[in-house]
Amino acid sequence: MKVLIAGAGRLGTQIAQVLSAARNDVTLVERDEDRLAELDGMAQVRLLAGDASEPGLLARAGTRTADVLIAATGRDEDNLVIGLLAKRRFGVARVAARVNDAENAWLFDLRWGVDVAVPAATPLVSLIEEATGATDTVALLRLSKAGVAVIETAITAESRAAGRPLGEIDLPAGTVVATVVRDGRPTVPGPEVELRPGDEVLLVSHEATEQEIHAAFQ
Template sequence: MAARVNAAENDRLFGQRWGVDVAVPAATPLISLIEEASGAADTVALLRLSKAGVEVIETTITERSRASGRTLGEITLPAGTVVATVVRDGRPTVPGPEVRLLPGDELLIVSHESTEQEIHAAFR
């Protein structure tokens, strides 16, 4: 879970003890944090909706991904998981089973059952 910290002197209060994975300073643009996190790993949990039991996860297709060159219909997704959109060249598309995944594609995935690791494994 991410927490927005309005006052920098309070950031020490936001940590694992309170279920916070990352403390986000209010002054930092959210998009730059997502970009930074995305550069560190190919699969990143962007949002956890704990009450609904839903996670929103981003994964990027690389040249080494086994999903590269395959269609969405050819990929076995983990239980309770759907691909919400495929972003290619900065443009989101409605993903159908015929969409062929290419290196550089960013997928926004919604899951209510599977873990980030299981989703990563499906595309790596």
């Protein structure tokens, strides 16, 4: 699957990493060149500098042959313009757009070329599932068919787990930490890894509920 992602913030970067790891053809567009420099060397992802709300940039990014476009910038107006261009001018079959401000949610529909409107608070795995229309895009998503849940929790300054190593977290039975995403990059979840505000923890469990996971970390 050929995927174009507009916006290399934390969300766009995480989506790019997951989809590229699943062997999709991923292009990540970002107008902040300093941000792109931070991501230089990102494995299996094509990085492109420019404003995705400009038709010329979208053309250079290969939008005309993309299967999916995900507008994940932090500005709703940009996401709407990108979605409209992708659908109307380039004929992208599936367009997903992030809704940053809930009051703008009513705009995100087919009138603006948006097939899937994704609220900002949507968990990463659910977002990818909704955006791509494929529940088996990544191996983690297929776990649900075997009765295994993938649960994501974000660490904030107020979280009880902030500043503590993973080895000290009392996890519910049948639960393991799959990865800790920090600054848009997944890290190996060893017991010595100290959790920091801004980290996103991805866990796999066949017993625990989201509430139990929340209680352990928050």
